[in-house]
Amino acid sequence: MLVEAIGVLTTYTPIIRTGFPNQAFRCDNRCVGAVHPIPRCSEEKTTMKRLIVCASLLVAVAALSAQPAPPKSPPATASVTIAGKTITINYSSPGVKGRAGHIFTKDGLISHDPTYPVWRAGANTATWVWTDGGITMGDLKVPAGKYSLYVDISDPDEWVLIVNKQTGQWGTKYDKAEDLGRVKMTMSKPMATVENLKYTITDLGGTTGKLTLEWENHSASVLIAVH
Numbered sequence: 001m002l003v004e005a006i007g008v009l010t011t012y013t014p015i016i017r018t019g020f021p022n023q024a025f026r027c028d029n030r031c032v033g034a035v036h037p038i039p040r041c042s043e044e045k046t047t048m049k050r051l052i053v054c055a056s057l058l059v060a061v062a063a064l065s066a067q068p069a070p071p072k073s074p075p076a077t078a079s080v081t082i083a084g085k086t087i088t089i090n091y092s093s094p095g096v097k098g099r100a101g102h103i104f105t106k107d108g109l110i111s112h113d114p115t116y117p118v119w120r121a122g123a124n125t126a127t128w129v130w131t132d133g134g135i136t137m138g139d140l141k142v143p144a145g146k147y148s149l150y151v152d153i154s155d156p157d158e159w160v161l162i163v164n165k166q167t168g169q170w171g172t173k174y175d176k177a178e179d180l181g182r183v184k185m186t187m188s189k190p191m192a193t194v195e196n197l198k199y200t201i202t203d204l205g206g207t208t209g210k211l212t213l214e215w216e217n218h219s220a221s222v223l224i225a226v227h
Contacts, residue, residue, distance in 0.1 A: 016213065070131060073123035073197075080201040082209045083226040085133030087151070089211070091122035093197045096216050100193055103216050104156040113172055117154040120171030121213060126150070128167050134227040137163065137211065138183035149215070150174055151220070152182070158218040159185045159213075185213075185220035193217060 072094070081086040086105040096103070103109045110119050122129050130151040134144050142163055150162040166178040197215040201224070204210055 014219065020117060045148060071124075076199070078199040078201050080203050082203050082224070083207040085131065085135070085226045087135065087201055087209070088130045088166060089127065089199045089201065090130075091127040091149075091197070091199055092124040094123040094215075095197075096193060096195050100216055101159065104153055104218060106156075110153065115150075115172050115174040117152055118174050118176075119153050120149045120174075121149050121151040122171060126164075126167070126169050126171045126173070127199075129163075136225045136227070138185075138222045140181040140183045142180065147180060151185075156218075157187060159218075160223055161185050161220075183222050185222050188219045188221070189217060190214055190219050194219070 040117060071092075073092040075090070076093045077090050079086065081087075099109055105111070110116060112121065113208075127150075128146055128148050130146045131142065131144055133144050138161070146167050148164040148167050148169070150164055152160040152162060154160075161183045163180040163183070164174070164178050165180050166175055185226060194214045194216060197213075200212045200214075202210045202212070207226045209224040209226075210221050211224055212219060
């Protein structure tokens with residue numbers, strides 16, 4: 001019996017398992033000793049790409065947000081040369097923005113300015129004119145130099161141009177004591193609403209020209225002559 005038992009034991013062949021529960025993985029999506037590949041590395045690459053795209057989008061949005069908004073009343077210039085003399089007007093151009101009929105009235109937009117009924121005839125800093133030669137605006141003699149322009153709109157349909165010797169100030173800082181003089185303007189009505197305030201200086205030939213200011217439903221002009 002003992003011999004038989006020993007024989008049984010000596011003829012027993014153990015079964016050796018070649019697979020283990022926790023095998024090592026390689027980055028080619030195969031695991032050591034595994035029969036079926038497990039796509040772990042591919043998922044990691046996809047996740048990384050998504051993170052990079054999201055980060056790029058965030059950077060782009062931040063860059064756009066940092067850009068300054070365009071000014072509500074952008075700067076503009078009107079210039080002309082008449083008889084060899086250059087006349088330039090520098091101003092800011094506000095828009096009507098749906099306020100037609102409520103800008104020049106007694107209770108309109110401009111009526112809230114501290115200088116009303118004197119208006120800066122533009123926006124932001126005071127509108128200014130430069131002439132490198134002596135000129136006449138209407139019947140007002142203006143020596144060569146730089147001046148601020150204002151408009152008296154006490155009567156919304158009868159404007160008066162003001163030439164002021166003070167320059168560089170904010171448009172609502174008006175000092176009447178610095179006035180060089182005043183000129184009555186010729187009024188007309190534009191064919192269509194003028195959305196953005198606009199100055200034009202036209203060469204009429206010879207030594208004469210015309211300065212025109214237009215905004216909303218108003219157009220006002222004054223003749224210019226070069227000395």
